[in-house]
Amino acid sequence: MAQNMMTGAEMVLKALVDQGVDTIFGYPGGAVLPIYDALYQQDDIKHVLVRQEGGAAHAAEGYARSTGKVGVLLVTSGPGATNAVTGLTDALMDSIPLVCITGQVPTHLIGNDAFQEADTVGITRPCTKHNWLVKDIKDLARVLHEAFYVARSGRPGPVVVDLPKDIQLTTGLYTPPANVQHKSYRPQVKGDLNKIREAVELIAAAEKPVFYTGGGVINSGPQASQLLRELVRITGFPITSTLMGLGAYPASDKQWLGMLGMHGTFEANHAMHDCDLMICVGARFDDRITGRVNAFSPNSKKIHIDIDPSSINKNVRVDLPIIGDCGHVLEDMIKVWKSKQYRPNRTALEAWWKQIDEWRARDCLRYRPSSDIIKPQYAIQRLHALTKSHDTYITTEVGQHQMWAAQFIGFEEPNRWMTSGGLGTMGYGLPAAIGVQMAHPDALVIDVAGEASIMMNIQELATAIQYRLPVKVFILNNQYMGMVRQWQELLHGNRYSESYMHALPDFVKLAEAFGAVGLRCDKPDALDDTINEMIAIRRPVIVDCMVDQKENCFPMVPSGAAHNEMILGPEDEAHRDISVEGMALV
Amino acid sequence: MEPIRSHTIAVLVDNEAGVLARVIGLFSGRGYNIDSLTVAKVEDSRNLSRITVVTSGTEMVIEQIKAQLDRLVPVHKVQDLTIDGPSLERELALIKVVSTGEKRVEALRLADAFRARVLDSSTQSFVFEITGNTSKIDAFIDLMRGLGLAELSRTGVVAIQRGTGAL
Ligand SMILES: Cc1cc2nc3c(=O)[nH]c(=O)nc-3n(C[C@H](O)[C@H](O)[C@H](O)COP(=O)(O)OP(=O)(O)OC[C@H]3O[C@@H](n4cnc5c(N)ncnc54)[C@H](O)[C@@H]3O)c2cc1C
Numbered sequence: 001m002a003q004n005m006m007t008g009a010e011m012v013l014k015a016l017v018d019q020g021v022d023t024i025f026g027y028p029g030g031a032v033l034p035i036y037d038a039l040y041q042q043d044d045i046k047h048v049l050v051r052q053e054g055g056a057a058h059a060a061e062g063y064a065r066s067t068g069k070v071g072v073l074l075v076t077s078g079p080g081a082t083n084a085v086t087g088l089t090d091a092l093m094d095s096i097p098l099v100c101i102t103g104q105v106p107t108h109l110i111g112n113d114a115f116q117e118a119d120t121v122g123i124t125r126p127c128t129k130h131n132w133l134v135k136d137i138k139d140l141a142r143v144l145h146e147a148f149y150v151a152r153s154g155r156p157g158p159v160v161v162d163l164p165k166d167i168q169l170t171t172g173l174y175t176p177p178a179n180v181q182h183k184s185y186r187p188q189v190k191g192d193l194n195k196i197r198e199a200v201e202l203i204a205a206a207e208k209p210v211f212y213t214g215g216g217v218i219n220s221g222p223q224a225s226q227l228l229r230e231l232v233r234i235t236g237f238p239i240t241s242t243l244m245g246l247g248a249y250p251a252s253d254k255q256w257l258g259m260l261g262m263h264g265t266f267e268a269n270h271a272m273h274d275c276d277l278m279i280c281v282g283a284r285f286d287d288r289i290t291g292r293v294n295a296f297s298p299n300s301k302k303i304h305i306d307i308d309p310s311s312i313n314k315n316v317r318v319d320l321p322i323i324g325d326c327g328h329v330l331e332d333m334i335k336v337w338k339s340k341q342y343r344p345n346r347t348a349l350e351a352w353w354k355q356i357d358e359w360r361a362r363d364c365l366r367y368r369p370s371s372d373i374i375k376p377q378y379a380i381q382r383l384h385a386l387t388k389s390h391d392t393y394i395t396t397e398v399g400q401h402q403m404w405a406a407q408f409i410g411f412e413e414p415n416r417w418m419t420s421g422g423l424g425t426m427g428y429g430l431p432a433a434i435g436v437q438m439a440h441p442d443a444l445v446i447d448v449a450g451e452a453s454i455m456m457n458i459q460e461l462a463t464a465i466q467y468r469l470p471v472k473v474f475i476l477n478n479q480y481m482g483m484v485r486q487w488q489e490l491l492h493g494n495r496y497s498e499s500y501m502h503a504l505p506d507f508v509k510l511a512e513a514f515g516a517v518g519l520r521c522d523k524p525d526a527l528d529d530t531i532n533e534m535i536a537i538r539r540p541v542i543v544d545c546m547v548d549q550k551e552n553c554f555p556m557v558p559s560g561a562a563h564n565e566m567i568l569g570p571e572d573e574a575h576r577d578i579s580v581e582g583m584a585l586v
Numbered sequence: 587m588e589p590i591r592s593h594t595i596a597v598l599v600d601n602e603a604g605v606l607a608r609v610i611g612l613f614s615g616r617g618y619n620i621d622s623l624t625v626a627k628v629e630d631s632r633n634l635s636r637i638t639v640v641t642s643g644t645e646m647v648i649e650q651i652k653a654q655l656d657r658l659v660p661v662h663k664v665q666d667l668t669i670d671g672p673s674l675e676r677e678l679a680l681i682k683v684v685s686t687g688e689k690r691v692e693a694l695r696l697a698d699a700f701r702a703r704v705l706d707s708s709t710q711s712f713v714f715e716i717t718g719n720t721s722k723i724d725a726f727i728d729l730m731r732g733l734g735l736a737e738l739s740r741t742g743v744v745a746i747q748r749g750t751g752a753l
Pocket residue numbers: 093094095154155156213214215216217219220241242243244245259260261262263264281282283284285286288289305306307308311324325326327398399402403420421422423424425483
């Protein structure tokens with residue numbers, strides 16, 4: 001009993017340890033000083049001091065996505081909390097489990113516009129899965145454990161525990177995590193067996209099927225990826241994935257069609273459009289995927305496996321929803337398939353694959369090579385070729401470089417790819433890489449960046465230096481907000497309004513100023529040497545890779561178009577008129 | 587276009603700070619309609635409140651609203667009273683009518699016909715209390731408009747399923 005009496009601040013750390021946390025990302029301030037003082041007096045938890053609270057949130061996301069664990073950040077009240085909001089929203093959109101502990105002004109001052117007061121639970125209510133303001137020390141231990149439960153259970157997401165400073169200083173009784181059922185939040189994990197049988201029957205009868213998989217497979221854990229591979233192999237069906245699901249299925253496999261969606265492959269999108277059975281596993285029919293909804297895969301039956309009932313029938317009506325964790329559901333599907341001794345329809349599948357091979361023959365990721373300027377696609381291809389034998393993790397910023405990374409880096413395993421998909425947050429990649437590197441100290445962690453995005457959280461390079469994290473920032477420097485420029489070409493008559501990057505820093509000198517290594521490359525034949533040098537340096541490195549300024553990212557399903565109306569390249573682009581409705585879409 | 591229908595949804599929630607803000611924020615953030623919303627504590631022992639919300643939308647939107655409500659952490663149960671068998675809906679209104687002479691007599695006569703009670707009267711005013719479903723109350727209010735309707739206070743809809751079933 002006596003040893004379980006402690007201050008609120010000590011309780012926070014005790015709860016973190018009991019929840020299996022060994023690393024947290026944070027930034028101190030008045031309202032969290034008691035917790036920082038408790039941190040100082042213990043050795044179980046390593047604290048990583050970021051350079052801006054937004055960086056703490058993205059670092060925790062990178063840590064979480066690359067380990068499957070809950071990421072934790074600790075920030076002060078007011079500006080500390082508001083700086084974390086973008087990262088929380090990012091984690092909500094991408095289903096990343098985070099626990100964010102925010103300091104708050106003492107309870108008796110709440111509502112008085114006290115110094116550094118912000119209504120943190122009010123501000124973060126729409127950008128968290130749940131949040132709590134703890135006003136009584138008696139509730140603290142329970143709330144902290146509940147926070148971890150909510151963050152990681154069902155569809156994972158970020159939560160906030162807002163902790164007034166007086167509660168951090170009050171002594172109370174700590175209770176360890178208990179294995180009791182949550183009183184109201186109990187997501188369904190096992191799928192309905194009747195529906196699973198029905199689904200397997202549809203699979204056995206399908207003639208033009210496709211697996212459409214997403215981030216949910218990664219969320220479920222590595223076991224789900226293994227089960228997915230097994231089911232895809234025994235059925236012989238083609239498989240595509242969203243941006244968020246890359247790595248769940250090996251890109252080197254012949255059944256892999258590449259990513260689908262706005263910048264997905266021709267074959268993946270056409271297979272989605274023409275299929276007679278779509279098996280969606282842990283994906284959410286995002287608008288980057290569906291294009292024009294009323295033209296989306298018009299003739300297919302759709303099975304949708306998802307742990308969150310609100311993902312079902314949100315954008316697209318499906319025929320057979322199965323609520324549950326995709327790992328469990330895939331396992332049951334394989335069992336049913338085997339016990340009923342189903343066989344896929346070989347003749348039909350052969351014809352389907354023949355069709356798919358014709359689509360593949362369009363070679364949609366082709367680009368015009370050059371021997372004097374570096375094509376961004378070529379840079380990513382070389383980066384992949386030279387790093388794939390390493391223990392590599394890739395993060396990205398947001399823009400064209402992100403899409404080229406998704407298209408040209410073949411992921412073979414889950415949890416190796418961290419990118420901001422749903423919110424599309426420029427500035428995500430560097431702090432995320434720091435989070436990944438903290439979790440995997442010996443791995444090769446590379447942030448594929450754009451020169452505009454990297455400026456959004458460049459301060460985190462100091463974090464990498466402080467903790468000797470050898471993260472690599474590989475900038476595809478096109479001197480434009482390339483993705484913005486591409487849309488201005490497509491929709492706004494080449495009027496490059498504010499999308500040219502004037503006054504860029506010298507990235508080599510910038511790296512050196514931080515204490516990192518800077519490398520520059522502007523010739524295709526020097527590229528391999530630069531990449532190899534980058535890999536060999538066991539310190540943070542920025543590579544300023546000067547690429548073709550005018551290259552655009554193809555293929556592309558323009559806004560408001562259907563999957564079978566892709567633009568394949570610049571020649572194709574010229575004769576496209578985008579509808580008025582299409583122009584209004586993001 | 588799918589037809590738009592009105593649904594009455596009962597939501598059992600933890601009676602804790604912020605729950606109502608969460609529910610209302612969900613509706614405003616996602617652009618759903620709130621036609622009426624009531625909330626009160628209903629269970630002391632488990633500290634639960636019941637929210638009754640009347641909303642409207644296509645079948646797909648209503649399905650979304652229910653799924654979105656259900657995944658809020660402090661929500662225990664969500665019931666669509668419009669779909670789950672027959673249910674009862676009631677609303678209470680307090681209506682102040684200020685008039686004299688013929689109009690005053692007529693207001694009182696109509697109140698009687700609608701079984702509205704007189705809660706307060708002065709020589710020139712009445713406060714009526716009326717309960718019933720929304721359309722009955724709307725009808726009564728419409729009649730009072732010509733008879734000196736001065737002020738209106740309505741509770742919004744509360745509803746419950748008929749028969750033995752319980753939320
Ligand atoms: C510039 C830019 C361009 C983009 N272009 C594309 C593009 O071309 N193609 C593309 O695919 N994306 C693209 N995106 C990303 C896109 O915006 C979405 O983030 C992405 O498509 C969503 O992926 P997802 O459907 O896998 O869903 P996620 O956001 O990963 O959601 C996961 C789904 O799985 C469910 N789930 C979670 N856990 C489980 C579990 N254990 N079991 C079962 N289900 C679970 C969740 O409830 C949810 O429905 C782009 C983003 C940017 C920034």
